[in-house]
Amino acid sequence: MLGRLNSLIQFRHSPSFSSKVLRRQQFFGTKTLCFVGQDQMSSTLEADAESVLRLVTPSLDLKRHKGQAGKIAVIGGCREYTGAPYFAAISALKIGADLSHVFCTKDAAPVIKSYSPELIVHPLLEESYTVSEEERRKLQEKVVGEVDKWIERFDCLVIGPGLGRDPFLLECVSKIMLLARKFNLPFVVDGDGLFLVTNSIDLVNSYPLAVLTPNVNEYKRLVLKVLNCEVDEENPEDQLRSLAKVLGGVTILKKGRSDLISNGEIVKSVSIYGSPRRCGGQGDILSGSVAVFLSWAQQLISGHESLSENPAILGCIAASGLLRKAASLAFTKHKRSTLTSDIIACLGESLEGICPAS
Ligand SMILES: NC(=O)C1=CN([C@@H]2O[C@H](COP(=O)(O)OP(=O)(O)OC[C@H]3O[C@@H](n4cnc5c(N)ncnc54)[C@H](O)[C@@H]3O)[C@@H](O)[C@H]2O)[C@@H](O)CC1
Numbered sequence: 001m002l003g004r005l006n007s008l009i010q011f012r013h014s015p016s017f018s019s020k021v022l023r024r025q026q027f028f029g030t031k032t033l034c035f036v037g038q039d040q041m042s043s044t045l046e047a048d049a050e051s052v053l054r055l056v057t058p059s060l061d062l063k064r065h066k067g068q069a070g071k072i073a074v075i076g077g078c079r080e081y082t083g084a085p086y087f088a089a090i091s092a093l094k095i096g097a098d099l100s101h102v103f104c105t106k107d108a109a110p111v112i113k114s115y116s117p118e119l120i121v122h123p124l125l126e127e128s129y130t131v132s133e134e135e136r137r138k139l140q141e142k143v144v145g146e147v148d149k150w151i152e153r154f155d156c157l158v159i160g161p162g163l164g165r166d167p168f169l170l171e172c173v174s175k176i177m178l179l180a181r182k183f184n185l186p187f188v189v190d191g192d193g194l195f196l197v198t199n200s201i202d203l204v205n206s207y208p209l210a211v212l213t214p215n216v217n218e219y220k221r222l223v224l225k226v227l228n229c230e231v232d233e234e235n236p237e238d239q240l241r242s243l244a245k246v247l248g249g250v251t252i253l254k255k256g257r258s259d260l261i262s263n264g265e266i267v268k269s270v271s272i273y274g275s276p277r278r279c280g281g282q283g284d285i286l287s288g289s290v291a292v293f294l295s296w297a298q299q300l301i302s303g304h305e306s307l308s309e310n311p312a313i314l315g316c317i318a319a320s321g322l323l324r325k326a327a328s329l330a331f332t333k334h335k336r337s338t339l340t341s342d343i344i345a346c347l348g349e350s351l352e353g354i355c356p357a358s
């Protein structure tokens, strides 16, 4: 059994993929899934996102307790932006995480708390305008110390949604990223977290549990900074693979008409569903979703020592497929007036359609 599971979700270019029916192990409950190897993780570019969703999504098991389905923390939310961290955090819960925290600035906290009692919001971060020069170092130690008390409880962080670009705040977040690396905690970097990382690439370099989710603008800036060239529209896969390789094997999800995913070795795309609506906030849904599916993929793999796949790639494929399905469903209902909150409201129905809970 293990050999078959192993061969089927190996991420090397293995031509030997073949169609098989797999019986899941106890830790996810016995669940039969059809994991068609050929058009899945083998050398074809397009991943079979729906099969990956079925593979990593755990069964609901009465024997499990609160927290086991995932504890996510979003680091983001400032005076300027409060929607993005909310979108990322609530998406994680709507998909199936048990707990979703937001670490944001004192200004943003009451606003985000007012959006939903489901989120645990920590008003710990600070922006420069609230801190005098002499207080900075001491306050930074305090902020990072407070986050440190929580950080080991989480399965994945999402760093950047609505973070803003305040230098003092970004310096604190840099230290939080180093803390996450010390604890081998996976993190998704999005939004202004990418602004931070693009200017301090060492924060993610050679960290295989880092996932970057750049949009068109953010990708352009990352390529310019790291590869010192313009985006190659003719051959995006090779350039993406090179970028991830130069960054030491981080996983990059390049968002666009098709989402392209690479860890510097393989490249996979997810083009299913999707919608023509480009309202702000969809990338925030994606970042929260990657965190949940990456955590579930890690649980799946940790239950099989012999498996060596990259949970970050699995998480990106699953999250992209689900978001695109939910966006398509929401667009069917709301057309031009589709909002990010409409897409969030479709996450549950979309996942249920691919991977029924009962
Ligand atoms: N409702 C909300 O609260 C939302 C907040 N969002 C947050 O808004 C913030 C900005 O996201 P965007 O998608 O607008 O960011 P982008 O980076 O796509 O663009 C922001 C603007 O700033 C410019 N810019 C960004 N970085 C730059 C750089 N290094 N040098 C020069 N110009 C630069 C861009 O060209 C653009 O004009 C992020 O933290 C994001 O999470 C968005 O996610 C959308 C929804």
Ligand SMILES: Nc1ncnc2c1ncn2[C@@H]1O[C@H](COP(=O)(O)OP(=O)(O)OP(=O)(O)O)[C@@H](O)[C@H]1O
Pocket: 191, 214, 215, 216, 255, 256, 257, 258, 259, 274, 275, 276, 278, 279, 280, 281, 282, 283, 284, 285, 286, 320, 323, 324
């Ligand atoms: N042209 C497109 N056609 C179809 N789907 C798209 C297109 N562009 C983006 N998407 C989908 O929307 C998702 C979010 O991408 P987008 O570029 O909106 O992120 P973003 O700009 O970071 O969003 P946010 O406003 O949250 O910051 C992508 O993962 C992708 O699946």
Ligand SMILES: [Mg+2]
Pocket: 190, 191, 215, 283, 284
């Ligand atoms: Mg974004």
